[in-house]
Amino acid sequence: MSGKKHFVISKKAILIASVAVVAIAIPVTAGIVISRQNDATNIAIEKGEQPQFATVLPNGKSIDDLGGWIRISPTTSDPVFAYNDKIDGVAVNVSEQPLPKSFEANPDAQVAEITKGGAYNEINGGNTKAYIGTSSQGPQSVVFSKKNLLILIKSQQKIDTKSWSKYIESLN
Numbered sequence: 001m002s003g004k005k006h007f008v009i010s011k012k013a014i015l016i017a018s019v020a021v022v023a024i025a026i027p028v029t030a031g032i033v034i035s036r037q038n039d040a041t042n043i044a045i046e047k048g049e050q051p052q053f054a055t056v057l058p059n060g061k062s063i064d065d066l067g068g069w070i071r072i073s074p075t076t077s078d079p080v081f082a083y084n085d086k087i088d089g090v091a092v093n094v095s096e097q098p099l100p101k102s103f104e105a106n107p108d109a110q111v112a113e114i115t116k117g118g119a120y121n122e123i124n125g126g127n128t129k130a131y132i133g134t135s136s137q138g139p140q141s142v143v144f145s146k147k148n149l150l151i152l153i154k155s156q157q158k159i160d161t162k163s164w165s166k167y168i169e170s171l172n
Contacts, residue, residue: 051081053098056147056171058085073097088163091156096149107145115143123161125168134158146171 049071063069066083072095073080082095103110108129112122120131120143130144142153142164151171 049081051079051096053079054147054149055081055096056149056151057083058167059170059172061085087155087159087167090159092159092167093154095152099145099148099150103145103150104148107148107150111143111145111150123165123168125165125171128168130164130168132161132164140164142168144168 050069055069057063057066063083066085069081069083071079072082078097080095080097082093085092085094099107100110111129111131115131115133118133120133123130123132123142125144128144128146130142132140132142134140138156138158140155140158142155144151146168153167
Protein backbone atom coordinates (compact mmCIF):
# COMPACT_ATOMS: atom_id res chain seq x y z
CA MET A 1 0.00 0.00 0.00
CA SER A 2 1.29 3.43 -0.87
CA GLY A 3 1.75 6.29 1.58
CA LYS A 4 -1.36 8.09 0.35
CA LYS A 5 -4.20 8.47 2.78
CA HIS A 6 -7.77 7.99 1.66
CA PHE A 7 -10.48 10.12 3.15
CA VAL A 8 -14.00 8.90 3.39
CA ILE A 9 -16.61 11.62 3.71
CA SER A 10 -19.87 10.56 5.20
CA LYS A 11 -23.25 11.79 4.07
CA LYS A 12 -23.64 13.39 7.49
CA ALA A 13 -20.45 15.44 6.97
CA ILE A 14 -21.64 16.58 3.54
CA LEU A 15 -24.99 17.60 5.00
CA ILE A 16 -23.33 19.58 7.82
CA ALA A 17 -20.98 21.31 5.36
CA SER A 18 -23.90 22.17 3.06
CA VAL A 19 -25.90 23.66 5.94
CA ALA A 20 -22.86 25.70 7.00
CA VAL A 21 -22.40 27.07 3.47
CA VAL A 22 -26.08 28.02 3.25
CA ALA A 23 -25.97 29.59 6.74
CA ILE A 24 -23.10 31.81 5.59
CA ALA A 25 -24.43 32.50 2.08
CA ILE A 26 -27.85 33.81 3.14
CA PRO A 27 -26.58 36.71 5.31
CA VAL A 28 -23.85 37.57 2.78
CA THR A 29 -26.38 37.62 -0.08
CA ALA A 30 -28.80 39.69 1.99
CA GLY A 31 -26.01 42.15 2.77
CA ILE A 32 -25.14 42.51 -0.91
CA VAL A 33 -28.79 43.08 -1.86
CA ILE A 34 -29.26 45.68 0.89
CA SER A 35 -26.03 47.40 -0.11
CA ARG A 36 -27.13 47.58 -3.76
CA GLN A 37 -30.51 48.95 -2.73
CA ASN A 38 -28.74 51.61 -0.68
CA ASP A 39 -26.50 52.42 -3.66
CA ALA A 40 -29.60 52.74 -5.86
CA THR A 41 -31.12 55.05 -3.26
CA ASN A 42 -28.09 57.32 -3.61
CA ILE A 43 -28.94 57.85 -7.27
CA ALA A 44 -30.91 61.03 -7.75
CA ILE A 45 -34.24 59.46 -8.55
CA GLU A 46 -36.31 62.53 -7.95
CA LYS A 47 -39.26 63.43 -10.05
CA GLY A 48 -39.36 67.08 -10.81
CA GLU A 49 -35.65 67.47 -11.50
CA GLN A 50 -35.40 68.68 -15.08
CA PRO A 51 -32.70 67.96 -17.66
CA GLN A 52 -30.46 70.94 -18.33
CA PHE A 53 -30.07 69.87 -21.96
CA ALA A 54 -32.44 69.71 -24.94
CA THR A 55 -34.49 66.49 -24.97
CA VAL A 56 -36.88 64.73 -27.34
CA LEU A 57 -40.37 63.39 -26.68
CA PRO A 58 -42.88 61.53 -28.84
CA ASN A 59 -45.03 63.81 -31.02
CA GLY A 60 -48.23 64.81 -29.28
CA LYS A 61 -47.02 63.94 -25.76
CA SER A 62 -45.69 66.16 -23.01
CA ILE A 63 -43.38 65.04 -20.24
CA ASP A 64 -46.33 65.41 -17.87
CA ASP A 65 -48.26 62.90 -20.03
CA LEU A 66 -45.34 60.51 -19.54
CA GLY A 67 -45.13 60.87 -15.76
CA GLY A 68 -42.24 63.33 -15.63
CA TRP A 69 -38.50 63.07 -15.91
CA ILE A 70 -36.52 60.84 -13.58
CA ARG A 71 -32.79 61.26 -13.24
CA ILE A 72 -31.32 57.76 -13.35
CA SER A 73 -27.63 58.64 -13.05
CA PRO A 74 -25.77 59.40 -9.83
CA THR A 75 -25.46 63.11 -9.06
CA THR A 76 -21.67 62.69 -9.34
CA SER A 77 -21.97 61.50 -12.98
CA ASP A 78 -23.06 63.10 -16.22
CA PRO A 79 -26.84 63.44 -16.25
CA VAL A 80 -29.05 60.73 -17.73
CA PHE A 81 -32.81 61.28 -17.58
CA ALA A 82 -35.60 58.85 -18.36
CA TYR A 83 -39.35 58.60 -18.75
CA ASN A 84 -41.75 55.70 -19.19
CA ASP A 85 -44.05 55.21 -22.15
CA LYS A 86 -45.79 52.45 -24.10
CA ILE A 87 -45.41 51.22 -27.64
CA ASP A 88 -48.25 48.99 -28.85
CA GLY A 89 -49.28 48.58 -25.20
CA VAL A 90 -45.82 47.38 -24.15
CA ALA A 91 -44.04 49.32 -21.40
CA VAL A 92 -40.80 51.01 -22.44
CA ASN A 93 -38.22 53.06 -20.57
CA VAL A 94 -36.61 55.83 -22.60
CA SER A 95 -33.32 57.28 -21.33
CA GLU A 96 -31.59 60.30 -22.82
CA GLN A 97 -28.24 61.93 -22.29
CA PRO A 98 -26.13 64.42 -24.19
CA LEU A 99 -23.86 62.77 -26.73
CA PRO A 100 -20.50 61.95 -25.21
CA LYS A 101 -17.77 64.23 -26.62
CA SER A 102 -16.17 61.26 -28.39
CA PHE A 103 -19.41 60.69 -30.34
CA GLU A 104 -19.86 64.24 -31.63
CA ALA A 105 -17.76 63.94 -34.80
CA ASN A 106 -19.65 60.91 -36.14
CA PRO A 107 -22.55 59.83 -33.88
CA ASP A 108 -23.90 57.12 -36.21
CA ALA A 109 -20.52 55.40 -36.46
CA GLN A 110 -19.99 55.58 -32.70
CA VAL A 111 -23.43 54.13 -31.94
CA ALA A 112 -22.77 51.35 -34.46
CA GLU A 113 -19.44 50.70 -32.73
CA ILE A 114 -20.96 50.27 -29.26
CA THR A 115 -23.41 47.70 -30.61
CA LYS A 116 -20.69 45.58 -32.22
CA GLY A 117 -20.26 42.24 -30.57
CA GLY A 118 -23.90 42.15 -29.55
CA ALA A 119 -26.85 40.68 -31.38
CA TYR A 120 -28.11 44.01 -32.71
CA ASN A 121 -29.91 44.61 -36.01
CA GLU A 122 -30.01 47.96 -37.74
CA ILE A 123 -33.42 49.57 -38.21
CA ASN A 124 -34.43 53.00 -39.48
CA GLY A 125 -36.69 55.44 -37.72
CA GLY A 126 -37.13 57.99 -40.47
CA ASN A 127 -33.66 59.48 -40.97
CA THR A 128 -32.37 57.91 -37.77
CA LYS A 129 -30.30 54.71 -37.75
CA ALA A 130 -31.04 52.65 -34.67
CA TYR A 131 -29.80 49.32 -33.42
CA ILE A 132 -32.13 46.83 -31.79
CA GLY A 133 -31.17 43.85 -29.67
CA THR A 134 -33.66 41.21 -28.56
CA SER A 135 -33.23 39.02 -25.51
CA SER A 136 -34.20 35.37 -25.79
CA GLN A 137 -36.79 36.11 -23.07
CA GLY A 138 -38.37 38.86 -25.21
CA PRO A 139 -37.26 42.25 -23.86
CA GLN A 140 -35.51 44.50 -26.34
CA SER A 141 -32.97 47.31 -26.22
CA VAL A 142 -32.72 49.99 -28.88
CA VAL A 143 -29.86 52.48 -29.04
CA PHE A 144 -29.45 55.46 -31.36
CA SER A 145 -28.40 59.07 -31.60
CA LYS A 146 -30.82 61.86 -32.38
CA LYS A 147 -30.55 65.65 -32.01
CA ASN A 148 -27.20 65.45 -30.19
CA LEU A 149 -28.54 62.89 -27.71
CA LEU A 150 -27.62 59.30 -27.01
CA ILE A 151 -30.92 57.47 -26.49
CA LEU A 152 -31.52 54.01 -25.11
CA ILE A 153 -34.98 52.45 -25.02
CA LYS A 154 -35.70 49.22 -23.18
CA SER A 155 -38.93 47.30 -23.61
CA GLN A 156 -40.52 44.71 -21.35
CA GLN A 157 -41.50 42.52 -24.32
CA LYS A 158 -40.81 42.18 -28.02
CA ILE A 159 -42.21 44.99 -30.16
CA ASP A 160 -42.72 44.89 -33.94
CA THR A 161 -39.88 46.54 -35.89
CA LYS A 162 -42.30 48.84 -37.74
CA SER A 163 -43.64 50.11 -34.40
CA TRP A 164 -40.10 50.77 -33.18
CA SER A 165 -39.37 52.71 -36.39
CA LYS A 166 -42.51 54.85 -36.00
CA TYR A 167 -41.74 55.59 -32.36
CA ILE A 168 -38.12 56.59 -33.07
CA GLU A 169 -39.28 58.80 -35.96
CA SER A 170 -41.85 60.48 -33.69
CA LEU A 171 -39.22 61.68 -31.22
CA ASN A 172 -38.80 65.42 -31.67
